[in-house]
Amino acid sequence: MxxxxxxxxxxxxxxxxxxxxxxxxxxIAIQGGTILPISGAPIKDGTVLVKDGKIAALGRNVAVPTxxxxxxxxxxxxxxxxxxxxxxxxxxxxxxxxxxSIAPELNILxxxxxxxxxxxxxxxxxxxxxxxxxxxHSLISGSGAVLKLNGSKDVNKxxxxxxxxxxxxxGVSANNQSSSLGxxxxxxxxxxxxLETKIYMHNKEKYERELAEYNQKKAEYEKKKQAKPTxxxxxxxxxxxxxxNPTREVLAxxxxxxxPLQIEAHRVTDILNAIRLADEFGFTLxxxxxxxxxxxxxxxxRSKASVILGPxxxxxxxxxxxxxxxxxxxxxxxxxxxxxxxxxxxxxxDGASSKFITLAAAMAVASGMDKDLALRAVTLTPAEIxxxxxxxxxxxVGKDADVVILNGHPLDSLSRVEMVLIDGRTVFERKNQQ
Amino acid sequence: xxxxxxxxxxxxxxxxxxxxxxxxxxxILAISAGKIWTITDGIITDGVIIINNGKIQAVGENADVxxxxxxxxxxDKNVMPGMIDAHCHIGLSVNVQREMDExxxxxxxxxxxxxxFDPYANDVKKALRSGVTTVLLAPGYRNPIxxxxxxxxxxxxxxxxxxxxxxAGVDFSVMNQALMFNREPxxxxxxxxxxxxxxxxxxxxxxxKFNPRREVLKRVxxxxxxxxxxxxxxxxxxxxxxxxxxxxxxxxxxAAGQGDEIADMIAQRNLPAIYPPxxxxxxxxxxxxxxxxxxxxxxxxxASLAPKTDLYDLRTSAILAAKYGxxxxxxxKSLTINPAEIxxxxxxxxxISRGKDxxxxxxxxxxxxxTSGIELVMVNGNIVYQRQEE
Numbered sequence: 001m002x003x004x005x006x007x008x009x010x011x012x013x014x015x016x017x018x019x020x021x022x023x024x025x026x027x028i029a030i031q032g033g034t035i036l037p038i039s040g041a042p043i044k045d046g047t048v049l050v051k052d053g054k055i056a057a058l059g060r061n062v063a064v065p066t067x068x069x070x071x072x073x074x075x076x077x078x079x080x081x082x083x084x085x086x087x088x089x090x091x092x093x094x095x096x097x098x099x100x101s102i103a104p105e106l107n108i109l110x111x112x113x114x115x116x117x118x119x120x121x122x123x124x125x126x127x128x129x130x131x132x133x134x135x136x137h138s139l140i141s142g143s144g145a146v147l148k149l150n151g152s153k154d155v156n157k158x159x160x161x162x163x164x165x166x167x168x169x170x171g172v173s174a175n176n177q178s179s180s181l182g183x184x185x186x187x188x189x190x191x192x193x194x195l196e197t198k199i200y201m202h203n204k205e206k207y208e209r210e211l212a213e214y215n216q217k218k219a220e221y222e223k224k225k226q227a228k229p230t231x232x233x234x235x236x237x238x239x240x241x242x243x244x245n246p247t248r249e250v251l252a253x254x255x256x257x258x259x260p261l262q263i264e265a266h267r268v269t270d271i272l273n274a275i276r277l278a279d280e281f282g283f284t285l286x287x288x289x290x291x292x293x294x295x296x297x298x299x300x301x302r303s304k305a306s307v308i309l310g311p312x313x314x315x316x317x318x319x320x321x322x323x324x325x326x327x328x329x330x331x332x333x334x335x336x337x338x339x340x341x342x343x344x345x346x347x348x349x350d351g352a353s354s355k356f357i358t359l360a361a362a363m364a365v366a367s368g369m370d371k372d373l374a375l376r377a378v379t380l381t382p383a384e385i386x387x388x389x390x391x392x393x394x395x396x397v398g399k400d401a402d403v404v405i406l407n408g409h410p411l412d413s414l415s416r417v418e419m420v421l422i423d424g425r426t427v428f429e430r431k432n433q434q
Numbered sequence: 435x436x437x438x439x440x441x442x443x444x445x446x447x448x449x450x451x452x453x454x455x456x457x458x459x460x461x462i463l464a465i466s467a468g469k470i471w472t473i474t475d476g477i478i479t480d481g482v483i484i485i486n487n488g489k490i491q492a493v494g495e496n497a498d499v500x501x502x503x504x505x506x507x508x509x510d511k512n513v514m515p516g517m518i519d520a521h522c523h524i525g526l527s528v529n530v531q532r533e534m535d536e537x538x539x540x541x542x543x544x545x546x547x548x549x550x551f552d553p554y555a556n557d558v559k560k561a562l563r564s565g566v567t568t569v570l571l572a573p574g575y576r577n578p579i580x581x582x583x584x585x586x587x588x589x590x591x592x593x594x595x596x597x598x599x600x601x602a603g604v605d606f607s608v609m610n611q612a613l614m615f616n617r618e619p620x621x622x623x624x625x626x627x628x629x630x631x632x633x634x635x636x637x638x639x640x641x642x643k644f645n646p647r648r649e650v651l652k653r654v655x656x657x658x659x660x661x662x663x664x665x666x667x668x669x670x671x672x673x674x675x676x677x678x679x680x681x682x683x684x685x686x687x688x689a690a691g692q693g694d695e696i697a698d699m700i701a702q703r704n705l706p707a708i709y710p711p712x713x714x715x716x717x718x719x720x721x722x723x724x725x726x727x728x729x730x731x732x733x734x735x736x737a738s739l740a741p742k743t744d745l746y747d748l749r750t751s752a753i754l755a756a757k758y759g760x761x762x763x764x765x766x767k768s769l770t771i772n773p774a775e776i777x778x779x780x781x782x783x784x785x786i787s788r789g790k791d792x793x794x795x796x797x798x799x800x801x802x803x804x805t806s807g808i809e810l811v812m813v814n815g816n817i818v819y820q821r822q823e824e
Contacts, residue, residue, distance in 0.1 A: 121718050313750070315713040315743035329746060353716035359750070362804035371805075413753045413804045414762075 033073035039394035050401040053423035081128025081402030084354040085382035086345025104250040106142030118352035123149040125355035126404035165262040171270035197251040210239035260284035266291035266323035294334035310345030333368035343382035462503040471514040473785040488814035516567025516793030518773035521737035534574030545581030553590035564746035565795040575664040580605040589813035603660035657684040697730035706733040711743040725759030735773035
């Protein structure tokens with residue numbers, strides 16, 4: 001009896017895997033209900049047409065081909081997959097901690113464990129993508145990546161985009177002994193690294209210019225020599241060798257605005273320092289955590305920096321460190337009212353807490369944040385800040401078919417997720433009607 | 435000249451006496467509310483709550499508003515009783531870990547946590563805006579017998595009777611964290627044996643030979659005073675039940691995290707459970723536990739264990755539990771009437787009913803929605819927090 005059961009489970013598993021493989025190419029029509037595209041106004045009784053894992057059409061009058069798989073979403077809510085932009089899923093903290101150093105060349109992808117048991121639970125709450133940045137023990141600790149929770153055990157298959165931003169940290173105390181001097185030193189170490197990079201870039205440019213000149217002169221020399229082999233010409237001198245430096249190369253990409261610098265800063269002084277650095281070097285700044293941001297909301301709004309804010313609730317703070325001293329649940333509401341571009345992150349106690357992303361948005365609403373902006377702060381805004389809005393974050397034609405179907409509004413605390421699609425494939429479907 | 439001075443003094447005096455008597459007689463307050471969550475008597479739509487002298491005088495759809503009553507228009511709002519946190523450690527200085535437990539001695543039954551409480555601490559002031567109006571202030575879990583817990587109202591700056599019970603019970607712990615390498619007990623068996631010794635001595639206690647520690651434990655053995663027993667894992671809960679059975683204690687389980695796995699046994703003994711904050715773990719399995727425990731008939735109350743989690747998230751715990759299977763009515767009761775009953779203050783708190791204290795919370799949505807913000811908090815009929823629009 002047991003064997004039969006086992007065989008049954010096994011074959012059904014294989015079938016499931018096979019059919020899952022096939023789903024990507026299938027056409028799906030999600031019909032009825034309220035569509036929340038996030039990028040535009042809600043659509044009542046519309047249709048989302050999915051083809052080849054992308055959204056092919058969307059709206060009230062979508063022509064649905066006859067051979068498509070139809071998902072009935074009557075009385076339901078249809079929205080883009082949620083994004084936790086402060087996730088720790090797949091990360092084992094101690095495995096990504098290079099001391100207090102400047103190490104921008106590290107890549108979070110090299111430190112991830114894709115075999116995390118809780119990952120399907122997180123996807124089942126409608127979270128389809130997570131941004132994972134290195135943890136906050138190093139000054140400049142490496143680049144983060146956006147992964148999709150598509151159930152793969154291969155990091156490369158989950159990867160949506162790597163090298164999203166380089167993570168830096170100012171004023172985070174490792175042992176609650178944060179002194180003003182220590183924080184000053186951290187700030188100046190980062191500044192020094194950026195200054196040296198500026199010099200590096202200057203030298204590199206000079207070398208490349210000289211090399212081009214040399215090559216040109218050398219070609220001329222060869223030409224002349226060939227024409228008159230007997231005559232003596234002055235041989236051009238090769239410029240001194242230039243040694244490329246991997247650390248500087250990464251930082252150079254920040255200074256040339258190819259990738260943003262994401263600075264974790266909690267206290268007012270640290271946030272101001274981060275903004276000062278961005279003003280001085282002109283890089284794209286993402287302020288991470290931004291715990292005391294509400295105290296200087298105007299200054300942040302003027303700086304044009306975008307903010308990934310979290311945790312919204314102090315309950316997620318594991319050790320009551322100094323930098324969280326003035327944590328306030330109203331932070332998100334205050335910053336968003338001043339017009340700051342704001343994404344919300346969970347920043348919870350463990351990896352699986354990414355599933356609380358709508359809870360974070362709901363808490364921001366309770367303290368005064370606009371409902372639509374709060375929903376945007378867990379979908380389209382993080383996608384924009386992280387530079388992946390061409391693929392995810394909203395329901396728009398051409399974007400990935402990462403779709404969540406709920407039995408109520410996403411900010412209704414008692415709503416349940418019914419179905420989750422990633423690239424058009426079903427990664428979760430509620431079985432029993434509890 | 436002198437007479438004039440005397441007269442003016444008299445006038446000032448009489449005036450101030452007049453003012454004082456006016457202050458004592460607060461006007462009757464009428465709150466007209468969109469929805470009143472009475473807890474013990476259902477939900478009243480478009481009702482009125484009449485408050486007189488800090489107490490609820492009447493509540494209902496057509497309660498008569500007395501002449502001259504000050505009317506508070508909350509007709510688009512929800513009103514619920516002030517929430518009660520069944521276990522927390524706020525107001526205990528920066529280093530809470532140190533203030534919570536007297537870890538040099540394993541038995542600290544005579545220690546009163548109220549002695550370490552700062553009523554003017556920042557987190558106490560902040561607490562009111564979370565809608566929590568009463569808490570059980572408790573020692574921690576790192577001592578087999580940790581000390582006496584107190585029930586206090588959080589309006590510590592205005593009211594002068596904010597201590598409802600200086601000794602509301604004694605905290606016990608059978609958790610592994612109560613075992614230490616540098617003092618006895620160091621093992622679970624040793625811990626249970628120590629509890630037996632202490633309770634046996636308390637049983638034999640004679641008031642003639644005064645001993646404050648024995649005296650309070652005597653009240654516990656006589657089941658006059660509740661024993662709050664910290665036990666999280668199944669094995670710890672089993673140890674707690676052993677002691678409860680042997681001595682017939684009037685006990686409450688604290689942090690009964692894995693209680694769902696032996697919920698029948700807990701229900702059979704009529705032990706209420708104070709459940710730890712749900713935001714501490716994010717696994718589905720843990721989030722479903724409160725629903726399972728309450729489903730077996732165990733009376734449930736939530737605790738924030740603040741500052742471990744924010745007091746604000748006491749309500750979040752109940753909402754999450756409801757999302758993951760706890761009955762909605764049970765969820766809201768576990769913030770109000772259940773903790774009031776467990777802490778023995780249900781004659782004054784826990785529901786919006788005639789005669790109870792006017793400790794109320796006004797929300798701009800339903801209580802079991804995280805998006806509902808807290809608009810106003812009232813303790814003893816006094817407004818202690820009101821949301822400002824910035």
